[in-house]
Structure formats: C-alpha cells, structure tokens
Amino acid sequence: MASIRLSLQAALATNYLALRGSDEAQRILDTTVVAYQKALYLTKKRYQGGAAPISDVDEAETQLENAKTMAADMRLQRAQLEHAIAVLVGEIPSNFSLAPAKSPRVFLAIAPNLPSTILDRRPDIVAAESRVIAANANIGVARAAFFPVIDLTGSGGFQSRSLSNLISKPSLFWSLGPLSLLSLTQPVAEVTLFDGGRLRGLLNQAKAQYFETVATYRQTVLTAFQEVEDNLVAINQLDKEYQSQKAAARAAKRAWDQELYRYKGGLVTFLQVVVVENAALQSKISLVNIYTRRQIASIQLIKALGGGALELGKKGAAIDKGKK
Known part of the structure; x- marks a missing residue:
C-alpha cells in the first residue's frame, strides 16, 4: 500500500x-x-x-x-x-x-549528505526485508520443532503432544511463532520414528524460501541504489545542460534580432531570417524541456529515496533568478 x-x-x-x-x-x-x-x-x-x-x-x-x-x-x-x-x-x-x-524557475534540491540508510524507508525494501525476516522466522520454527525442548517427568517419560498431530495442518504449523512452538515440548525420537523425515522436508523448504527472499531483497536493494544513482547523474548532467542551453538561447535571440534588422535593411534574404528564427524558437523550447526534465529527475530521486528529503534549492534559485 x-x-x-x-x-x-x-x-x-x-x-x-x-x-x-x-x-x-x-x-x-x-x-x-x-x-x-x-x-x-x-x-x-x-x-x-x-x-x-x-x-x-x-x-x-x-x-x-x-x-x-x-x-x-x-x-x-x-x-x-x-x-x-x-x-x-x-x-x-x-x-x-x-x-x-x-x-519562477527554482530547482528542486535534495538535502545534502543523506545516509544510504535512508533507503530503508522505501516501501519495496521494507516489504522485502519483512519477507526475509518472516522466512528466517520460519526456519527458526522448523528448527524448534526439529530439536524440541524435552521435559523429563518424574516417571522418566516425556511430557508432550504427538508431533504428528502438531504438523498435521501445515498452515497452522507455519503460523505458529517460534516462542509458541518452543513451548510445545517434542521428543526427538518421534521425528525420526514416526514422521518419516517430513519435518526435515519442511525445514529444507523453509530454507529454500529464505534464500529466495534474501535474493529478492538483495536485488531490491541493488535496484534502489541504481535508481538513486541514475537520477543523481541525471540531475548533475541536466544542471550542466541547462546552463549551456540558457547561453545558447540568449545567443540565438541576439542572432534573431540582428538578422531581422539586416532583413529590414535589405541585406539578407527572408530565408536566412527564418533559419535564425527557428533556431531561436527551438533553443527556447529546449531550455524549458531541460528544466522540466531536471525537475522530474528530482521527483524521481525523491521517490527512489522513499519520499521526503526535499528542500528548495537556493543554488537553483540563484541560477535563474526568474529570468526567461
């Protein structure tokens, strides 16, 4: 959710x-x-x-x-x-x-020097980690049943339920926490003599599920780091692109003004004016697109970090100062 x-x-x-x-x-x-x-x-x-x-x-x-x-x-x-x-x-x-x-063009910025542990807030990492913990607990449950606590009675016997009854309903078996299962004292002999290795199979299954969840967790974390790195690189590069494109847009505007002035004086053809005008228009549109992409990269970085970590970038505000 x-x-x-x-x-x-x-x-x-x-x-x-x-x-x-x-x-x-x-x-x-x-x-x-x-x-x-x-x-x-x-x-x-x-x-x-x-x-x-x-x-x-x-x-x-x-x-x-x-x-x-x-x-x-x-x-x-x-x-x-x-x-x-x-x-x-x-x-x-x-x-x-x-x-x-x-x-106004004020860049979104991420609070500096954030620890990598901030990724623990990501819902997908939290969910994957919870599955690992749950799978590990399942192994604990299986081991607790395999090596039960044995209580000797005064008569020299074992005080316990039938292990077969305990695991006759696997869903109930796996829903029991380690503490509740440990409270059920089970004789070791019943495991080998009456269960035919079924409990060992359940333990192996739990191990397999655990390693699977660990692999998924590891991949989830690696993907999270990739998403963070991708958007950090995007922000850095788009900042540079924005500065270059802003200079290009200003130069194109000056060239347009000059060509239009020369055309009015009969010094150039209108085709030359058209070429310069189109270049100026594309420069302006490209500047807007780069700025928008940079803002979206910041949003994607915030998402990759699990939300939050946002502050208004003073540097970004100073870069543009509301100019077009």
Whole structure:
C-alpha cells in the first residue's frame, strides 16, 4: 500500500511539473505566433513595394503556420496532462481544470549528505526485508520443532503432544511463532520414528524460501541504489545542460534580432531570417524541456529515496533568478 501511495504521489508531481512546463512552452509558442504574424505582415508589405520576392511571403506564411501547429499540439499535450492529473486526484477529467500559471524557475534540491540508510524507508525494501525476516522466522520454527525442548517427568517419560498431530495442518504449523512452538515440548525420537523425515522436508523448504527472499531483497536493494544513482547523474548532467542551453538561447535571440534588422535593411534574404528564427524558437523550447526534465529527475530521486528529503534549492534559485 505504501509503495502504491509513493508511486501515485510521484506520478502526480511528475505530471504537474510537466504541465507547468507545457504552460511555459505554450507562452513561448503563442508569443512566437504573434511575432511571425508581424513578420508575415512586414514581408507582404515589402513584396507589395517590390522590395521582396513572393517566395519570401511563402516562407513567412509557412513559418507562421508551422508555429501555429506547434502551439496547437502543445495545447493538446497540456490537456492530456491535465486529464492524467484529474485521474490521479480522483476527479472526472471533464470536471477538472488547472489554470495556466507562470512559475519562477527554482530547482528542486535534495538535502545534502543523506545516509544510504535512508533507503530503508522505501516501501519495496521494507516489504522485502519483512519477507526475509518472516522466512528466517520460519526456519527458526522448523528448527524448534526439529530439536524440541524435552521435559523429563518424574516417571522418566516425556511430557508432550504427538508431533504428528502438531504438523498435521501445515498452515497452522507455519503460523505458529517460534516462542509458541518452543513451548510445545517434542521428543526427538518421534521425528525420526514416526514422521518419516517430513519435518526435515519442511525445514529444507523453509530454507529454500529464505534464500529466495534474501535474493529478492538483495536485488531490491541493488535496484534502489541504481535508481538513486541514475537520477543523481541525471540531475548533475541536466544542471550542466541547462546552463549551456540558457547561453545558447540568449545567443540565438541576439542572432534573431540582428538578422531581422539586416532583413529590414535589405541585406539578407527572408530565408536566412527564418533559419535564425527557428533556431531561436527551438533553443527556447529546449531550455524549458531541460528544466522540466531536471525537475522530474528530482521527483524521481525523491521517490527512489522513499519520499521526503526535499528542500528548495537556493543554488537553483540563484541560477535563474526568474529570468526567461
């Protein structure tokens, strides 16, 4: 149950961050559509004045329609993310909505110097560990029955129940804890003389189940460490990518401004402007995508750690300072 709850919480956070990323991408695309509409208007005026060929008009119109298509597709993605969030919070998608919001770019960060023992909070590790403990207890139960405590009576006999009656119901046998079973004094002779090795078989079965649970536990722990490492690497690399892409987006914006200025002066063709404009748009969208992926990697790391361990990253806030 705890594992399901953690997965649902992580899915909700992931979808919400993706939705806010789509909001930012939508604003970029909507602004771009407006800019391309102005560019088309300018190009038509230049064509009508004989300063530009008809091919420039076609290029401007193609660019505008492509941007409109991208904007429409982004609206579709947002609607689907909104529907996914609705389901996760138990709402009917048609009755649920989240208004677009502009959020400052503050990176999610994990509290530093966390001990690896924090993984003990993971529901899957807790469950696997519990199965190991239970299987180990089963071996203890079997050994307690195999080597019972023998109480001698004053008459020199054994005071006990029939061992065969004790294990006639295996489900009851395995449900008995070691302490309760130890309280049942069993003569060793009954094991070999009357049970035909059945109890030894139960012990071997318990051992096999124990080693199986140990192997599962070990694999669960290794998988947990892999998930933590994967997301730590992702966060580290995406931080670097974000810085590089932010510089690229700024450079692309400067290049776009320069090319548009040169086009107005008749120094370059509109095709050259289109190439630079598209590069600038892709740089902006890529920056949003990297930021969103970085946030989602933080959520996945929190999930891999079993939940919690979250703090607002002061470094992340300083990196962006709310700038686009």
